[in-house]
Amino acid sequence: MTRILKVVALVLGLLCLAAAGQVLARLRDPDFDHLKHQRLFPQCQSCHVGAVTPGFAIYPTAESCTACHDGQIEKKVAWEPRSAPLATNLKFSHGQHATEVVARAGRDSTVQCISCHTRNNAPRMEVQHAVVRQCLDCHGQSQSHLALADSACSTCHLTLAEATTLPVERVAAFPVPESHRQPEFVLKGHGRMANAGGSRSPVPSSCATCHARDFCTECHVDALEQRAIQALAVDARSLAHPAKLAAPPSHDRHDFIVRHGADAKQDAMTCRTCHTRESCTACHAVEPRAATALARAGVGRGAGAQIVRKRPATHVADFKENHKSLATASPRTCTACHTRTECLDCHRPNAASVGGYHPAGFLTRHPAAAYAREASCADCHSTTGFCAACHQQSGLVAERTLRPGFHDAKKFFLIGHGQAARQSLETCVGCHTERDCLTCHSAQGGRRFNPHGPGFDADRLKRKNPEMCTACHGVAIP
Amino acid sequence: MTLRAGCLALLSLSSAMVATGHAQQYRLRLDSRFQSVSFRGVALDSVPAAATVLVGGSRQTADGFAVSCLTGDTFCFFFRPGAIQTARPSVTSVAGTLWGLGVPGLSVRGDARVAMDLGDAEVLPGTNPAVQLLEGYVEYATDRWTGRLGRQVYTSRLGFTGFDGARFTARMVNRQVEVDGYLGWGLARGSALPVTSAALNPLDDFQPHQRQLVAGLGAGWNHRFGDLRLEYQREVDPQSSYFVSDRAAAATSIRLSSRLSLNAGAEYDLAMARWGTTDATLRFFQRTWSATAGFTRYRPHFELWTIWGAFSPVGYSAVNGSVSVSPVAGLSVRARGSRFWFEDTETDTPLVTVEDRGWRVNVGATYSPSESFSFNLDHDTEFGPGASSASIDGGVTYLPARDLSLTLHAGRLRRPLEFRFNDATLRMFGLDADWRFSDRWRASASASRFMEKRDRPDASAFDWNQTRLSVQLSVMLGSDAGHQSLPPAVRSTDRPAK
Numbered sequence A: 001m002t003r004i005l006k007v008v009a010l011v012l013g014l015l016c017l018a019a020a021g022q023v024l025a026r027l028r029d030p031d032f033d034h035l036k037h038q039r040l041f042p043q044c045q046s047c048h049v050g051a052v053t054p055g056f057a058i059y060p061t062a063e064s065c066t067a068c069h070d071g072q073i074e075k076k077v078a079w080e081p082r083s084a085p086l087a088t089n090l091k092f093s094h095g096q097h098a099t100e101v102v103a104r105a106g107r108d109s110t111v112q113c114i115s116c117h118t119r120n121n122a123p124r125m126e127v128q129h130a131v132v133r134q135c136l137d138c139h140g141q142s143q144s145h146l147a148l149a150d151s152a153c154s155t156c157h158l159t160l161a162e163a164t165t166l167p168v169e170r171v172a173a174f175p176v177p178e179s180h181r182q183p184e185f186v187l188k189g190h191g192r193m194a195n196a197g198g199s200r201s202p203v204p205s206s207c208a209t210c211h212a213r214d215f216c217t218e219c220h221v222d223a224l225e226q227r228a229i230q231a232l233a234v235d236a237r238s239l240a241h242p243a244k245l246a247a248p249p250s251h252d253r254h255d256f257i258v259r260h261g262a263d264a265k266q267d268a269m270t271c272r273t274c275h276t277r278e279s280c281t282a283c284h285a286v287e288p289r290a291a292t293a294l295a296r297a298g299v300g301r302g303a304g305a306q307i308v309r310k311r312p313a314t315h316v317a318d319f320k321e322n323h324k325s326l327a328t329a330s331p332r333t334c335t336a337c338h339t340r341t342e343c344l345d346c347h348r349p350n351a352a353s354v355g356g357y358h359p360a361g362f363l364t365r366h367p368a369a370a371y372a373r374e375a376s377c378a379d380c381h382s383t384t385g386f387c388a389a390c391h392q393q394s395g396l397v398a399e400r401t402l403r404p405g406f407h408d409a410k411k412f413f414l415i416g417h418g419q420a421a422r423q424s425l426e427t428c429v430g431c432h433t434e435r436d437c438l439t440c441h442s443a444q445g446g447r448r449f450n451p452h453g454p455g456f457d458a459d460r461l462k463r464k465n466p467e468m469c470t471a472c473h474g475v476a477i478p
Numbered sequence B: 001m002t003l004r005a006g007c008l009a010l011l012s013l014s015s016a017m018v019a020t021g022h023a024q025q026y027r028l029r030l031d032s033r034f035q036s037v038s039f040r041g042v043a044l045d046s047v048p049a050a051a052t053v054l055v056g057g058s059r060q061t062a063d064g065f066a067v068s069c070l071t072g073d074t075f076c077f078f079f080r081p082g083a084i085q086t087a088r089p090s091v092t093s094v095a096g097t098l099w100g101l102g103v104p105g106l107s108v109r110g111d112a113r114v115a116m117d118l119g120d121a122e123v124l125p126g127t128n129p130a131v132q133l134l135e136g137y138v139e140y141a142t143d144r145w146t147g148r149l150g151r152q153v154y155t156s157r158l159g160f161t162g163f164d165g166a167r168f169t170a171r172m173v174n175r176q177v178e179v180d181g182y183l184g185w186g187l188a189r190g191s192a193l194p195v196t197s198a199a200l201n202p203l204d205d206f207q208p209h210q211r212q213l214v215a216g217l218g219a220g221w222n223h224r225f226g227d228l229r230l231e232y233q234r235e236v237d238p239q240s241s242y243f244v245s246d247r248a249a250a251a252t253s254i255r256l257s258s259r260l261s262l263n264a265g266a267e268y269d270l271a272m273a274r275w276g277t278t279d280a281t282l283r284f285f286q287r288t289w290s291a292t293a294g295f296t297r298y299r300p301h302f303e304l305w306t307i308w309g310a311f312s313p314v315g316y317s318a319v320n321g322s323v324s325v326s327p328v329a330g331l332s333v334r335a336r337g338s339r340f341w342f343e344d345t346e347t348d349t350p351l352v353t354v355e356d357r358g359w360r361v362n363v364g365a366t367y368s369p370s371e372s373f374s375f376n377l378d379h380d381t382e383f384g385p386g387a388s389s390a391s392i393d394g395g396v397t398y399l400p401a402r403d404l405s406l407t408l409h410a411g412r413l414r415r416p417l418e419f420r421f422n423d424a425t426l427r428m429f430g431l432d433a434d435w436r437f438s439d440r441w442r443a444s445a446s447a448s449r450f451m452e453k454r455d456r457p458d459a460s461a462f463d464w465n466q467t468r469l470s471v472q473l474s475v476m477l478g479s480d481a482g483h484q485s486l487p488p489a490v491r492s493t494d495r496p497a498k
Helices: A002-027 A061-068 A094-105 A113-117 A134-137 A150-156 A170-173 A186-195 A204-211 A226-232 A236-240 A255-267 A277-281 A289-293 A324-330 A331-335 A340-347 A364-371 A383-393 A416-423 A434-439 A460-465 A466-472 B004-017
Strands: B025-048 B053-055 B058-060 B076-087 B089-099 B106-117 B131-141 B143-156 B159-172 B179-185 B213-223 B226-236 B243-255 B260-269 B274-285 B289-298 B316-325 B331-342 B356-367 B373-383 B389-401 B402-415 B421-436 B441-455 B464-479
Touching: A113 A134, A150 B131, A150 B289, A186 A204, A255 A289, A277 A289, A324 A331, A324 B053, A324 B143, A324 B226, A324 B260, A324 B274, A331 B213, A331 B226, A340 B106, A340 B143, A364 B389, A364 B402, A434 A466, A434 B441, A460 A466, B076 B331, B076 B464, B143 B179, B143 B213, B143 B226, B159 B213, B289 B331
Parallel strands: none
Antiparallel strands: B025 B076, B025 B089, B025 B464, B053 B058, B089 B106, B106 B131, B131 B143, B143 B159, B159 B179, B179 B213, B213 B226, B226 B243, B243 B260, B260 B274, B274 B289, B289 B316, B316 B331, B331 B356, B356 B373, B373 B389, B389 B402, B402 B421, B421 B441, B441 B464
16 A cells, blocks of 8 residues: 555656646746846846847847856856747737837837736746737737637738748647638638638638648649639648548438539539549549539649549449349430440450359359349340350250250150240250251141240231241241 | 441541541550360260160160160160360450541441451350451430441340441430430341351351341430330341331339339330330448349240240249348448249140249358458359259459459359259369559459369269460550540449449
8 A cells, every 4th residue: 555655656746846847947938047137137128139129139149148157257158149030930020019119109108028928917027938818919809819810810920931931840730720620611611711802812811821822732623723722822831731631521422423413513613622524534434514614633733532433332232133224224324434345345245255244164054044044145145146156066956856865864855845945945045946846846747736835926926927937837827 | 248338438437537637536445355265065976776785774885875765766865075175266356436527526436356266166156257346336416416327236125236227316305305216237136247147047047038127216214313214126027027026115213212222124025915024123222231122024035037936935033132231341241142933834744844943042242351452252052943053152352563453263163954964063263363554554364273073974974174264455545635644434444343
C-alpha cells in the first residue's frame, strides 16, 4: 500500500512540476525576463524605441544589455536583436500603429504598449505576444477571432501568398474556424462564402488569409472557371492544409449509378466541381450528352473525383446468365457502359477464345447444360455450324444410318426415345439430321410413325409454311 | 457474294470519305488470339455377330468392346475411342468505328474476323470460312433519328438477328420513345453466315436455297420507373414466300423501388400459335447483400424451313433464385439454384424411362484480403435429364503490379450421363496471366492441364489428357480532333468490372 502511495505521489509531483514549468514559460519571455527588469525600465520605449517612433529599431542593441551585463556588474548574457524578418502573416507595424493611434485619438491616448501586450489587470511588465482579444476589442470587433467577418481579417493579416516569411509548418498549424466545421461547409458553405463578395470582390480576404489557389485545385476541377479561385494567388504552402475530396451524400444512394444520369441532365453544373469529362468516360463507352457541360482534365485543374468502374447494383451474382430481359427492355441503359463489341464477343464466339462466358472445363460439362438448356445455346451458337460440326469431328453424328449402340445406357433407346427427343430436340439436332428422323417418321415410307405431339396445329403450320409438311407428306399434305 | 459486295462497298465508302480530307476520327480494336486444344471422340466400328463373345450376359468383341446387336442382324456395332485431334485456331478480329467524315452524324462501323486453324485440319468450328464479317454498316444519326445500312446485328428479346439491309430508328417524346424498323437478307441464328453457307451444313442436311428476308418492328418506352420494349419479327423465304418465322416479344424492366426491380420478358410464336420462352425475375439489392427470385418457362424455337417444329418439342418450367452476401469487406459469398421440370411430352415409352425434372445449385465465395490477392472457390452441382455434373473449382489471383494479374486455378468435375455409359472425371489446373502493359495494349496467356478419364465398363474407356494453351494480344487505337486519349471505359471493354 505504501509503495502505491509513493508511486502516486511521485506521479503527482512530476505533474505539478510540469504544470509549473508551463506557467513559468508563459509568464516569462524565454529570451528576456521582463518581470525581473520591471523596476529598471519604467517605460517600454526605453528599449523598444521603434514601437512608438517609426524608423527606429524595435529591439534594443546588444550593447544596451552589456552596459550592465558586462560580467562584473551582472553576469554576461547573450543577446542579439533579431535581424531576419519576423515569420508572421501580420501586417502590423508598431510605428505606424502608434502614429495612427495618435492621429485618431490624440497624444493623450490611453492606448499604450500594455493595452495589447498584457492581459487585463496584469502587472505592467508581464508582457506577452499581442492579446488578440484586446486588439479586437479596441477595434470594435465583438466576435471571436476566427468568427470575424471576412473584411476584418485584412485589418491585421496579410494574405497567405503575401506572408512569404511564414514557414509551411506554421501554415499547417493555422487554427480551423468554427464555420469550417459546419456539416454543409464542404459542399455548399465554402462556395457561398468564397463568392459572397460578388464580382467586385472575387474572393474574401478571410479565404486568402489561410488559402491559395493550390489548395482549391486539390478538389476543384472547375478551378479555371471559378472566379474566386482564380483571384487567389498561387502558393504551394496552401497544400499544408489537407484537402480530401469526399463524395456528397447523394452519391451514397443505392440507386445512384442508375439515377445519376437524370441528375446530371438536370444540373450538370453541380457535377463539374469535382468531375471532368474523364469521370464520365471511365464507365461510359460513349461520352454522354451531359458530359459536354464538364471540362476536360488539364493543367490548372484539380484531379477531381477518380472514378473506378464498378458493377451496378442490378448486376447481381447470376446476372451473366439472366441479363436477357433487362438488356432487351433497357438497351439504352446497357449502351451507356458497354460497346457492341462486348456483346458480340460472347454472342458471336471467337474460335480462339478461352474462357469468357463458360468456365474452364465446360467442354466436359456441356452435355448437362446443353440437354436441359440451362441457357439457350442458339443465342450464341449455330446448332448446325457449331454443335453438329464439332460432333461430326468427334464421331458423334449418325452419318445417315441409325446404328444401335451409342445410347447404350438405355437398352431400348431407339424405340423409346420419344420423351427424350421432345424434351431436348435441340440437343438431338446437334448430332442428327432430319433424314435420320425421317427414316421412321415419314408418312411416305419407313415405319410411318407420327411425330406430332402436344400443341401441334397442322392447319396453322400448313398456312405458314407447307414446305415443311412436304418433307414427310410429299405433295399429298393431308 | 453479298458479303463480298458489302465489304467492297464499305471499303469504297470509307476510302472516299477519307479522301475528302476532313478531320477523320477513328477507334479501332485489333485482337489476335490463338489456342491449342485437343479433342477425342469415338469411332463407329462393327464386328460380325458370330465373332462376338458373351461375357457376363453381354456381348463383347474379342478385345473387350461392348457391342450392340439387333436381333437378326449379322453385324454388331460398337464405338472405339477416336483419334486425338488437335485444333490450333488463330483468330484476328478487327473492330472499329470511323467518323468525322465531313458530314456530322455520319459514321462507318465494322467488325470482322480472320480465322484459320494452324492444326492438322479444321477441327474446331468457327474457322471456316476464313473471313467473317460480323458487322459492317454506315450510320447516319441525328438527334431524332438514326439510319443504318449494311451488315448489322439487331439485338432484341428475340435474339441476335443478323442481316444485310437497312434499319431506321426514330426517337420522340423527349427521347423517351424509340421506334425501330429493319429489313434485309437474314443471317443464320447464332452465326455471322447466311443459312445457305456450306459451313452451316456439315451433315449435308436439307438446306434452304436462298437467304430468308427478315423484317421487324420494335418500339421502346423509357421512363424513370421502368422500361418497356415490344418487338415483332417476320422471316420469309423469298423463293416460296412462306414463313420462316413469325414472332413477337415484349420485355420490361420495372424499378419498383431504389432496391427492388422486376425484369420480365415473353416471346410468342405467331406461326405455331404458342408462347415461347418467358421469364420474370425479381431483384433485390442492398449494399451488403442482394437476392433474386424468378420463374422461367423455356421453349425451343425452330425455323419453319426445318421439320423440327412438327416434332412438337416441349419446354420446361423453372423456378430459380440467388443470394449474394458480403458480410465483411472483401468477402463475398453467393449461392444460387434452380429447379426445373419438363412439360408432358405425351409419349408412351414403357421400355425407356427418362428423367423429366432436375435441379442446379451453385455456392461460391470470393475473398480479397488486399488489393493484391483474391481467392475464389465455387461448387456447382446439377442433376437432370440427359446428363448431370458436379464440380468444384478454386483459384487464387495475385496482382504483383496494378496492370498485371496472375491466376492459378484448379478444379475437379464429374459428369455422369443418362443415355450413355461414358461418365467422365476431369481434373484440371492452370495458370492465367493478364498484362496491360500500356493503356492501349493488353496481352494474356494461359496454360491448363486437363486430365480426363472416361469411365466405361469395357475397353471403350479412355484417358484424354492434354495441355491447352492460349495467347491473346489486343490493342486499342483511336484518335480524334483533339488527340484526346481513348475513354478509359473503352480501353477496358474486355476488362471485368470490379
